[in-house]
Amino acid sequence: MSAAKIRKGDKVVVLSGRDKGKTGEVISSMPKESKVIVAGVNVATRHRKPSQVNPQGGLERREAPLHVSKVAIADPKTGKPTRVRFETRGDKKVRVAAKSGELING
Template sequence: MAAAKIKKGDSVVVLSGKDKGRTGTVAQVMPKDGKVVVEGVNIVARHRKPSQVNPQGGIDRFPAPMHISKVALADPKDGKPTRVRFEVKDGKKVRVAVKSGETIDG
């Protein structure tokens, strides 16, 4: 399996869909499904019937998973979308933003 280019806690930009251009933080990565959950993006509403756990019922709003290809890492320099490459610096493999050359972690 290839190394993860997007990880939990990364700042990402949405590239397509109803939230195109919005930025958010990755809350969860699902590598087997190829999906990510981004906080505040791709919000869906579920209408819940009253139950013993939730006697009031109502509408639940939460971020739904979206395909990882729809997001790109935000460049640490200017916040615009960038691709990611790997480099070995000081004997450690680190992620580097292609656009600016900035190290993302490490």
């Protein structure tokens, strides 16, 4: 079991940048690069030339990676950003929202 504070499937809030305040779900996590990709956040547009695969060409929009420090877990109780704490409950190490003490599923 990894001890990552932010994992795939987590609901997060963007703390800074162009998309500040937006919320979304983590699509993928890249722990080695300290980056995450969040659905609907930090969308980059690329102009594509027509090709055999895409004869029309046009605009391609996709989410670009964000640094982990720019996002925070959304508190399961309030939806506001919170830090993550690890606790031992029973014999399991679990993630807990620092503000409310709620268990973060996953």
